[in-house]
Amino acid sequence: MSRMREQGWIRSLVTVEAPAVRLVCFPHSGGSASAFADWATALPPEVELVAVQYPGRGDRFVEQLVDDVAEMASHAVAELLRLPTCDDVLFGHSLGALVAYESALLLRDMGEQPRMLCASACLPPGHMKNREVHAAPDDEFWATLYALGGIDPGIAENEELRELLLPTLRSDLRAHATYRPCSGTKPLSCPVSCYHGVGDPMVDEALLGEWADVTSGEFRLRVRPGGHFHVGTDIAGLVSDILGRETA
Numbered sequence: 399m400s401r402m403r404e405q406g407w408i409r410s411l412v413t414v415e416a417p418a419v420r421l422v423c424f425p426h427s428g429g430s431a432s433a434f435a436d437w438a439t440a441l442p443p444e445v446e447l448v449a450v451q452y453p454g455r456g457d458r459f460v461e462q463l464v465d466d467v468a469e470m471a472s473h474a475v476a477e478l479l480r481l482p483t484c485d486d487v488l489f490g491h492s493l494g495a496l497v498a499y500e501s502a503l504l505l506r507d508m509g510e511q512p513r514m515l516c517a518s519a520c521l522p523p524g525h526m527k528n529r530e531v532h533a534a535p536d537d538e539f540w541a542t543l544y545a546l547g548g549i550d551p552g553i554a555e556n557e558e559l560r561e562l563l564l565p566t567l568r569s570d571l572r573a574h575a576t577y578r579p580c581s582g583t584k585p586l587s588c589p590v591s592c593y594h595g596v597g598d599p600m601v602d603e604a605l606l607g608e609w610a611d612v613t614s615g616e617f618r619l620r621v622r623p624g625g626h627f628h629v630g631t632d633i634a635g636l637v638s639d640i641l642g643r644e645t646a
Contacts, residue, residue, distance in 0.1 A: 408477045409451050412438045417446035419513065419641065420484040424474070424494030424501070425449065426519070426627075427570035428543075428563065430456040433491075436630075440637040446484065450474045450497070454566040463569040467493075467577040471500035478505070485513040489640060491629055492600070493574045495520035499612060502586055511588050515613070516640055518593040519626050521601055522608035523579040536564070543567065589616040591640065595628030596621060 409431035421441070423434040431449035441447055452470060453461035464470055474497065478486065486505070490498030495517035502515045540560065592609045594601060603621070610617035620639060624631035 406477050407450055407452075407473045408481070409449050410446075411435055411449055412441060412445075412447040414444060414446040416482075417484050418444040420446045420448060420481070420486050421637075421640070422478065422486050422488050422498075422501075422512075423447070423449040424488070424490035424498045425452065426492035426494055427574060428455070428567040429491070429494070432456060433629075436633055437637055440634040442641070445641065448481075450494070452570070454569065463566060465569040465573040465576070467496045467573050468500050470497045470573070471504055475501050475504045475508075479508065479510065486510075487514045487516065487640060488512045489516040489518065490520070491518040492520050492626070493570050494518075496523060496574065496577050499523060499579075502588070503583065506586055506588075511586065514589045514591065514640075515586065516591045516593065517609055518629060519595060519598055519601060521605055523577070523612065525602075525605055525608070536560075539564075539568070585611070586613040587615050588613060589618075592617070592619045593628065593636070594619065594621050595624045595626055595631075598626040598628075600626055 411431070411434060421437075423431075423437070425431065425433050431451040434447065434449045438447055450470075451458055452464065454463040464473075478501070488498040488502055490496065498515060499517065502512050505511055590609055590613045592606050594603055594606055606619055607617075609619075622628045622631065622636070629636060
């Protein structure tokens with residue numbers, strides 16, 4: 399069964415009675431919970447799917463933006479803890495990887511460490527290419543985003559739509575740029591998986607091994623086709639890998 403909750407930070411995309419696993423997805427800059435709607439058909443029947451809805455998009459479009467990763471995580475975790483107890487797998491894409499990481503730390507500190515953390519299309523905590531992009535002039539800003547492949551070129555022809563999206567995108571990218579992990583943070587102990595899209599201009603693959611430093615548990619790096627937005631390529635294969643199942 400699929401449905402969308404109409405308030406708060408968590409949206410239920412697939413609900414399951416007594417799920418074995420809950421897959422919790424954190425969107426990229428400018429992204430919404432609906433970015434993961436297509437994942438629903440790739441799930442085995444015992445897995446529930448939820449996604450985080452940041453303010454300033456979708457059904458939260460009129461709400462005040464949040465440009466702080468730790469604050470985003472605290473709101474998401476507060477709602478996750480109100481859901482029925484379940485093994486959580488956290489998957490974050492780009493900005494969402496940092497929010498997922500901070501959420502994993504909070505959950506760990508509350509005695510609810512997730513089953514696994516998955517970081518996609520994101521340099522390890524403390525690293526970022528082009529930290530000033532959120533403050534770039536409009537033309538340069540949009541050119542950078544178009545180069546990533548996640549913005550519909552048609553937006554360039556719609557000045558009104560661009561103006562509506564601009565504050566949210568700048569806010570999210572500012573959150574990413576200003577994020578710094580707290581010094582002395584104790585590593586997680588859960589497994590961490592890192593997903594990288596070949597040719598992603600925002601990520602230096604040589605640095606991705608540093609994601610291993612955030613955990614004392616198992617670390618693995620997966621390289622996939624599709625660039626920065628590889629999450630739209632072979633969704634079934636990606637979901638299968640996240641959940642540790644063989645692709646049929």
